[in-house]
Amino acid sequence: MGKKLSLEDQPWCIDKATGKLVINKGVENVCIDKSTICYIDGFHSKLYYRGYSIEELAQKSTYEEVVYLLLYDKLPNKRELTDFSGWMSEERDIPREIDELLCRMPRDVEPMEVLRTATSYLGNLDPGRHDTSRDGMFRKTIRLVAKIPTIIAHWHRIRNNQPVVDPDPRLAHAENFLYMMHCEKPDQLSAKAMDVSFILLAEHEMNASAFTAVVIASTLSDYYSAIVGAIGALRGPLHGYANVAAMRQFEEIGSPDNVEKWYKENILTGKKRVMGAGHRVYKTYDPRAKIFRDYARQFADKVGGKVKDFYEIASKLEDFVMRELCEARNICTNCDFWSGIVYYAMNIPIDLYCTLFVASRTIGWSAHILEYIADNRIIRPRLYYDGEIDKEYIPIEKR
Numbered sequence: 559m560g561k562k563l564s565l566e567d568q569p570w571c572i573d574k575a576t577g578k579l580v581i582n583k584g585v586e587n588v589c590i591d592k593s594t595i596c597y598i599d600g601f602h603s604k605l606y607y608r609g610y611s612i613e614e615l616a617q618k619s620t621y622e623e624v625v626y627l628l629l630y631d632k633l634p635n636k637r638e639l640t641d642f643s644g645w646m647s648e649e650r651d652i653p654r655e656i657d658e659l660l661c662r663m664p665r666d667v668e669p670m671e672v673l674r675t676a677t678s679y680l681g682n683l684d685p686g687r688h689d690t691s692r693d694g695m696f697r698k699t700i701r702l703v704a705k706i707p708t709i710i711a712h713w714h715r716i717r718n719n720q721p722v723v724d725p726d727p728r729l730a731h732a733e734n735f736l737y738m739m740h741c742e743k744p745d746q747l748s749a750k751a752m753d754v755s756f757i758l759l760a761e762h763e764m765n766a767s768a769f770t771a772v773v774i775a776s777t778l779s780d781y782y783s784a785i786v787g788a789i790g791a792l793r794g795p796l797h798g799y800a801n802v803a804a805m806r807q808f809e810e811i812g813s814p815d816n817v818e819k820w821y822k823e824n825i826l827t828g829k830k831r832v833m834g835a836g837h838r839v840y841k842t843y844d845p846r847a848k849i850f851r852d853y854a855r856q857f858a859d860k861v862g863g864k865v866k867d868f869y870e871i872a873s874k875l876e877d878f879v880m881r882e883l884c885e886a887r888n889i890c891t892n893c894d895f896w897s898g899i900v901y902y903a904m905n906i907p908i909d910l911y912c913t914l915f916v917a918s919r920t921i922g923w924s925a926h927i928l929e930y931i932a933d934n935r936i937i938r939p940r941l942y943y944d945g946e947i948d949k950e951y952i953p954i955e956k957r
């Protein structure tokens with residue numbers, strides 16, 4: 559028998575106002591730093607990157623412009639954007655060694671795990687990997703933001719025994735991604751939807767993956783380790799992988815006529831959560847979901863078939879969520895509920911959707927790493943120790 563500690567022994571766990579134990583489980587509402595990157599107003603469905611509303615950026619901007627904005631904290635002028643887009647497109651090629659690695663990987667490996675490994679290897683191959691100067695960090699950021707879509711597209715083609723498609727420097731970032739996936743230039747709606755999707759998922763404040771990146775960077779570890787860690791965090795279905803899980807859920811439901819039965823059997827009984835619903839910060843509708851939903855509707859009208867089926871299943875399920883979960887408990891549908899249908903309409907296989915999230919979000923993670931380490935302090939929270947101390951150590955033969 560050992561001895562239990564009292565609350566007074568652990569003063570860092572005491573709320574000064576009430577004198578009681580305080581635990582911020584899930585680090586909920588804990589503010590870890592000042593930032594100028596992103597603001598979310600989760601009560602009024604608002605999201606801003608560097609002060610610009612997501613609606614306006616999605617409508618008027620391009621992904622290249624948003625990457626510039628997040629990195630340099632200003633909108634580029636025409637010349638700056640042309641130079642910057644040129645820089646991004648020059649960086650799209652991936653080293654031969656990465657293609658060789660992809661060719662050696664088992665075809666059934668989860669794409670997020672493939673991307674994690676390839677990103678780590680890309681770091682090994684970067685001669686400037688330990689350059690922590692600001693310029694060096696910017697260079698590494700552009701390198702990764704530009705190359706990750708190529709890795710995803712090449713993996714898609716390699717696992718389907720198709721020849722890889724080299725990036726086309728004449729095409730914009732999103733358009734080029736679809737070109738490398740399918741070996742043909744996308745139509746206008748797909749090119750725009752892909753660009754918007756990159757914009758919508760580029761950044762989202764101190765979520766689990768950004769926090770992971772910043773925790774790693776705060777130890778003065780290297781940039782690639784921080785991004786690889788963030789990819790690992792995003793891969794969970796409570797975070798970025800929810801876009802894959804949402805599509806699997808629509809597949810399981812199977813038809814709009816089955817939504818009510820499925821909802822009653824799985825959600826009302828508490829057996830499952832609605833994937834693509836609920837959010838730590840949004841207590842109303844996610845503004846990104848609205849934009850994704852609009853594109854999903856446009857594709858459903860244009861393409862029909864399975865895209866329309868998914869759209870109808872999702873719409874019906876969303877009605878239940880909004881009526882029952884959102885009204886009563888502020889659990890509303892989020893961007894991951896709708897984004898997959900947009901990707902599906904662009905002929906992208908479902909298991910790749912979380913990797914598309916990585917392709918968008920690497921810039922947001924990088925902006926947070928840069929901002930945090932500019933005024934670094936190692937991140938080191940505490941726990942409340944609920945066990946015993948001073949236990950008697952009994953020799954193994956007497957246990």
Ligand SMILES: CC(C)(COP(=O)(O)OP(=O)(O)OC[C@H]1O[C@@H](n2cnc3c(N)ncnc32)[C@H](O)[C@@H]1OP(=O)(O)O)[C@@H](O)C(=O)NCCC(=O)NCCS
Binds near residue numbers: 797832889892
């Ligand atoms: C996003 C998420 C992890 C946020 O979690 P959180 O803020 O820690 O909220 P909690 O997990 O503590 O859930 C709070 C309550 O809401 C319920 N809830 C949360 N999300 C739910 C969902 N999608 N469907 C049904 N119920 C849900 C929980 O069951 C819990 O109920 P309880 O109080 O009766 O136990 C959570 O909403 C979730 O699991 N969503 C589904 C996955 C998803 O879409 N993730 C992408 C987010 S962008």
